[in-house]
Amino acid sequence: MSDSEKVIFVAESGFALSGIEDYKLEDKCLHLTNLGNIYISKVDCLKEAEQDHLEYSYTESKIKLKAEVDGDNINIVSPSINFYVSEDGQTSNIFTNLLMVLDMEEFAQINDGLDEMIFDFEDKSAIVTIDSREAYAGTFERADKRFVFNSWDKRFEFSYKDIEAYCLDEDRLTIKGYFYSDRESKVSRKISFITKRINDFIPSNFDELVNENFKLGFLPKNDPIVFCKVSGIMNSNDYLQKHMYLIRHEDLFVMYEKKSKKEVICKSIHEFTKLDIGDGYYIVYDGQDVYNIYLNDKNAQEIGFDRIKPVSNEYIGYTKEYRPFFIKVDQDRIGIYKSYDKCVLDIEKNLVSDISVIDDKDSDIDFYVETQIKYKDKYIVINIRKSLLKDLSEEIFSEYQRTLLDSVGMDEVYENWIKSISDMIVFNFYGHIYAMNSKYQYMADRDITSVDKINFINDLYLDLHDRLESIDLTSVYMAEILETNELNYFRSLRKSCDLSQLERLERLFFEIRNDIKEDIFEIIKCMENVNQLFLPLEMRKSVAKRMKESELYQLDFYCDLSYKKLSHLIYNLLPHYVSRTVKKVFEIYENIYSNYMTLDEDEVKLEMMDRIKSAHVFRQFSVDKDSKILRKDVIDDLYSLMKFGKMKVDSDFYYTGGYR
16 A cells, blocks of 8 residues: 555445455454455455555546445446455456445445546436435436435435535545534535536535535534524624534634624633523533524534533523523612613613512522513513512612601501511411412312322422421521510610510410411321322332222312312411411510610611512512522412402301491
8 A cells, every 4th residue: 555545444244245256354354444455365455565465556547436226225337346465475457346235335435435436327226425423325416506315215415605625536526614404403524426427416506605604614623513593793793593513623603604604602601501492402602702602402402512511600691482591780770781882771760569479480590580670650570580589679679768768657567567577478378388289279170180199188288398397497587587686686786675475376376386287297197098009200100000999089089178278278277377477576676675676766767678678579470490480479469369269258158237
């Protein structure tokens, strides 16, 4: 082999030589080189001249090998090939028939490595190879401004505009560039067309067309390149579903416009952060701009995009349509910016009447909440980070409170503070129980399956035990915490106080605990009648299929009974418990009001308003991390139950002639 020659393909089987049957091929391999030469020898002995081998020199003879397409294979049937033979130190020349079978992938690999085409397809066969990975047999279709190739199940189109270089030798046209296939969702770099009369499909001004094309240029083979779509402002350009190429080069991400080949951005991968919206859509922050990118999962993995860290910038948000923005907050204004210097909405803070959470779990992205900002007679709904919402909500609420400071009396402020304490106590004792109403609402459906009912029994059993534990902790510690808060406040002012009335809170909380635990234990006892169905999730479906009729009846009976008892607790008993709790909380705190009347009125009002502000923020978020229900909605619903609960009992059971 010459210095410029290298092996591009090795076959250990799938080839034969007819006419020299006495030559043993069992331990031999066929080696094909970039120059089209063929060597047959032991696999590791090709470069040792004294070793036995056969050699066909295409370099000298320039005789092409006869080939034909046979389904998904290429058959090489080339008669009277002149082989140089070296055996046992003797040399000779023989003519033999070469038989060889290649699959399409092998042909693609060979074509990619050949300096010139050595196969002669005598019929009207046409083959396209894509990079060194794929090859397809089919036919050319005449078309304007592009090459079109049809195989039996695929159609390929390659625009002239994407060609950056080409090479034409006999029966083969190779084009190089960056060719995106929407169907395959990949970018190919080297395409070869092999067919007789290839010139018939090449326009006369082809050379001029290629020279005029925009070019991306050489890209190292190991640098992945993928297709993506960009919307938003990037590097001062405003895009909408712009087709782009994204390239990873070492520790850089480089992005080019697909059509113009214009470089848009080149930055360290570490500068990029993302929010994964799902289905291939991302919000991307590159340290300067924030925008949308569409990139399918396969390409995201190939380019390493899936390993980018989440966005940590607190001032990035997005709309319901996932359009990202920067939110800027200063002393007087809240601004929504498409880019750092392009404001799309400017809101004066003194016009904001409320900032509240619409849905804590509407966003699929961690740390973000769907938020409504009301100002003047308008409102906007956006998704912002929870930490920013908390700060904004506190700030706006404080501004609102300051405007009321002079016009609202101390009695009214104190009463509102008691209401906020009442809200917190009501939520901690009853909120999670009430939220079960929404969680298990599916039990009211008549079409639920046995598996659904087994899930209900298991889930409710665990939930109720969690509630028992939570109520125990609340009963034991909440009264002490509330009393300590007041003691610390008066100590900070170096004032004495009489808070003995707060001891009644502990008695109240243990009364609540005992009543609720009794109600919960009734439901638990009911479910324990089918305790054989307390099962791991993966076993429930198979167990349900094997249940007998009597077992199904028991499941139905105790499921329905448990659900009725839960509904009874929520709709009939909770209103009474809430009413009693609120009444006693107000009574207890009104009895310690005299301690505050000895203090400076403005000081007390500021302190109470600050506490009310904290309670307001607490109400904004969901019941727990797995729930979409907001605390404020649960609290409001519990008060509604309290209000209408007595009316319902009076109407349904003991009509007294009063208001209905």
